[in-house]
Every structure is written in structure tokens, then in C-alpha cells.
Amino acid sequence: MIKSVLLTIICSFAIGVLAQPVKVMLVTGGHSYDTLQFSQLFDGMTEIEYEHIEQPEANNKIANGGADEFDVLVFYDMWNTISPEQKAAYIRLTKQGKPFLFLHHALASYQNWKAYEELLGGRYVEQNKNINEEEWSEYEHDVWVYCTVENFTPVTAGFRELRFFDEVYSNIRISDKVKPLLRTRHPKSTDFVAWENKFNASTIVYIQAGHDKRTYENEEYQKLLSQAIQYLNTFNN
Template structure:
């Protein structure tokens, strides 16, 4: 893997839409050497989503949930991105801007299929559609202990063996199959082990009544070429215990280093 060391890597970190432990989360990036980072919250992030707006950043990390306005115990309002945002985001993919999607970011922009396609999946807070096909609401479970095992040999998992986390897991489908598997979890991703996201938004946490979901993916991390952009998605990252985990921090830093490498840029263009 070829990484540029001529100047500190500059990372944009986008948040908003889901509660999290801010001191612990931002502490991860403070501890990453050879890197600077800038925090922006949605909807301000949207103004930077174009090749020109994001030109100062070497990579974009999304830990946000744009496109949803939660109204528990009522169903959330779903918001479609503006045409300006769509054009800008497509421009970023065409330009090859490196991206990392973390944990609940996979629920972003539920009315815009291009966003889920760039990630490879979508967490459905309520039943929805993707490319004309209906999907049930996704499932959640936390806290849960599980072991992560790298698949194959990839720079993102370099230096990592199997390791355990106590974090949140999702029951969901991979929507695209053109991905590179990086980590799998040793857990049974079946409806009986998870709870309905739609029920939770109706203030009925920890229930699955009226919910029907088939087996889900056990993939926890993967790489994908979205347009000309190398991207990595990591589904864990729910709380301070994970933020402080040495293996998770290594995984996240490896992902940032890889997507910003020349190797990853050439890989994405070739795919």
C-alpha cells in the first residue's frame, strides 16, 4: 500500500442525526497521528458535497443520518436530497473522492438509491424500497458480544487477527454484490435475535411483533468502488467502548489510510 506522507492527511468528519458520545468519538481522531480532521454537522455537510466544496479534504468520513427527521412515536419524515446535493455527490464519486461510512451512516438518504448504491447497503428504519424492490425494516441489537474475523488479505485489515467487540449489530441485507468482504461477525443474523427498527421508532423498543425479516448479512466491513471513489463501510462503532478499542481504532485508521492511498485510487478506477 502506498500512502502519502508529504503532508498531514486532512479528514472531514460529518455527524448529526443520531446521538453518540462526542468526547469519546472525537478522541479517536485526536489520537491519530499524521492527520488533521474537521468536524461538520448536517445539514452544513451538504454544502460541502461537491468536488469544489470538498477540495480541502483528502477523505470524507460519514457518521451521520441525513434524510430522516425522527418524530418518535410517529414514523420519521423522509427527506430527499436536493438536486444540487445529488449533482455534487455524483461529482465527488466521479472525481474519486475517498469515503468511509461508519455505523449508522448506512441509514442515510433513504429516498435516494444512489447513496445506498455507493455504500452497498441500507439500514431501513421503516419498510422501504430500493431499485423497485420492497424491503422490510431492518433489525438492531445492542449491547452484544461478538467476534470479528478478517476475510482475505487486505490493507484495511492489515495487522488485525480475530478480535471481540461489545457493540450494536444490524439485521439487514447487502443490496449490491460488487463488494470486497473485509470482516465477518460470528453471530446468527436471524430475526429471532434482533428487534424491529420500525417498532423502536414507535416507542416500542425491544419488540419484533408484526415484523418479518429473513436472514441478514454477517459482513461487518467491506470495500467498494463507487464510481471512481474507493470506499470502506464499517458497521460497528456504536459507543465509547468501541471507540476506545485498540483493534477498532486500527481498523478505522487502516480504512482511512487505504482509501486515501494511490493503490486504492487505481483500484477504484480499474473497477
């Protein structure tokens, strides 16, 4: 009888722990977007509890250790101003194994910070007179993007093909160390549009789709983001 009661208590505790929402720090700033629908996208994820912080406040919070309280950090910003102390804080988080999810235009952040490209696993190269023109990345708005799964992981589970009316990037830099997750054959896009990366002790996922409300409201996109967050949470230390 006692064993049965103890087992019930243990099982109830385990279920309670598993049911705890994932604490997400959601970072935006530096690029316009459909704010209402973007908020609704994350409001609809009942398995998460998020705090939305805009730049530059987000980087200040990270530098002050405020990101430690979150399970997963999600970046939808496009920001270039960052201090040495803030850079050091990002690197500290990766050494601790904090998981990151980067979305869409976050690929273009911190153009002059090499470690950011290594962390994310790639970079959208903006036009710059100090960079050869053939290295510049380009984009195309309002196109149908058909994606196939390149590697089946918990992020891509349940998918074979996905379709978004979105924006594509071409001539972006992608590290040969990443694990590609989604591929597209769109003629104006780089082949891989989602990948997983490792940097120090952190696991990082990048998803290129997410330009506006038409993608936010796409059920496949909602499922993809939810699965990415749940997957990354398994690496939270």
C-alpha cells in the first residue's frame, strides 16, 4: 500500500514537472514586422511562457545576467549595436549550454562580429563598400517557398514537405559544420533554409521563414517553431 502511494506521488510529481511551460525570452528590434500577428503566434503556444523584450533592452538584460532565468532564447531581431560586455555575455551563455532559436532576419544581425556568425551558423551579408559585391546577399519578397526535410529530427518531425508564402535569401554564408534541416529548390534562394548548429556547449536552430503574418498564421510554421522550442528545451541546463 505504501509503495503504491509513493509511486502515485512520484508519478504526479513527474507529470507536474513535464507540464511546466518552457520559459522563453523573445527578442525583437531593428526590423519592422506584423506585431499583432507575431504576438498571437507566441500567445498560441500553450506549452511556453514568454517575455517579449525589444532591443537594446534585450542585450542589456543579457549582459546583466537576466537571460539565465529563461530556458530558450528566441531572436527575431536585426540588430548591430553590441558592446564588448554584451558580446562576452552571449559567449558565456553558450559556454553554459543555453539553447538559441534564431528566426528570419536575425541572420543579418551584428555584421562586424565574427563570433555571431559562428554561433548562428551563417550570415546574411549586407551591402558594404568594404566587402566585394559578389559576396553581398540578396532577398526576394512574396514568393512561394516549397521545402523538403533534409534531416529528420525532433524539429522536423511529422513533416516531409512544407510550403510558405514568404521571403527568400540568396548568396548567404552557411557554415559547413551545420546540420541542414530544410531544403528548398527555389531559384532565388540558398538551398538550405533551416539548420541546427553547435557552438561551445549550446545547441542552436535557425529557421529562415517568418517574414510576415502570412507565415505566422501558417499552421505548419506554428508547428515547426513549437517543435524547435521544445527540442531546444531538452538541452537547457
